[in-house]
Amino acid sequence: MDKTSKGKRLCITLTVLLATGAVSFAQFEKPIPKAVSLLPVKDTVTVTFLGDMMMHSKQLEYDCSSFIKELGSITADADISIANLEFTLAGKPYSGYPAFSAPDSYAEDLASKGVDIFLTANNHILDKGSSGLRRTLSVYDRMRDSLGIRYTGSAADEESYRKTNPLMIVCRGMRFALINFTYGTNSPRESSFPRVSRMEKENVGAMVESAKKLGADFIIALPHWGNEYQLRHSKSQEEWAQWLVSQGVDLIIGTHPHVVQDSTHIEGVPVIYSLGNAVSNMSAVNTRLELAVRASFVRDSSGALVMLEPELDFLWCTLPGRLTDNYCTIRVEDYLGRRNEWIQKDDYDNMLSTLARVKEATGIGKLKAEAIERKEE
Known part of the structure; x- marks a missing residue:
């Protein structure tokens, strides 16, 4: 683990009280408050969210240490970095789709690159x-004991489930409640435990109420939901988002569709319906573009806690032989004007055309996308 990862994890503590150039949401009707002046670092907490970390069969042939090495400025520089780990660590033989089992080293490398919190409530967590x-x-x-990572969304027993769902994180005196749940799993549950957090109102509502009782300053819902490969959210997602807001959730960030979906706000609450893939071997249309979300939480001069307008970064998952000889997820903005560095120049063109297409369909990052287009002219 690098020094940055070690240092930032000193800021993050699991609170077990039950036992004891980025883009903003230009499409929002009502803007989230923006920073009026520069605030001291001690009064600001930044949280970064990444989408689906996959491990397909072809990826097993490559060194995973290259997969997110370009994202250090996004993960390690945030106080808290969160990602959806859509695979199991069930041991050998390793396998990809449809029943994932990745090497332990994959999760360990993600932690070494600055990912602090693993989301485990997804449809593949019971693949084995x-x-x-x-x-x-x-x-x-x-890894929690040796590297300081945390996880939420599933648990081995009742006590662990209560302690990690919601997962309470304290950083610089601010209390965050993370609520992770999935619409279902591809394989059926075999017993009460180990338990996966389900997209059921009784379960989710209980976690929200628990978060309130534990004194959460901000409640963040992290649902695994929606229809795969669709750039627009479904009616079910919208209904669930409205319900989550009515329960008191402050931020909603979804995963599962494997593509970026549109975002909006509901009664002032940011709703990012789908981040897309962070790392994968997928090549279907739109599946290689992702969003990284950076949310900043500040304590203003009056002592009030405020969430600033979320910022978005577009990411692109390059496949072996396109940019490098390995899988490597990059920030789109970092590579603008560098087409000559691509092994396959048409993959650079694919990145920009995908960005334009997704921007047109979702409305996300319209200002950033237009700036990118101007830079390319």
């Missing part, structure tokens, strides 16, 4: 059954 999930959680427990 209850035994696969138990082993996955045991590895994460070991």
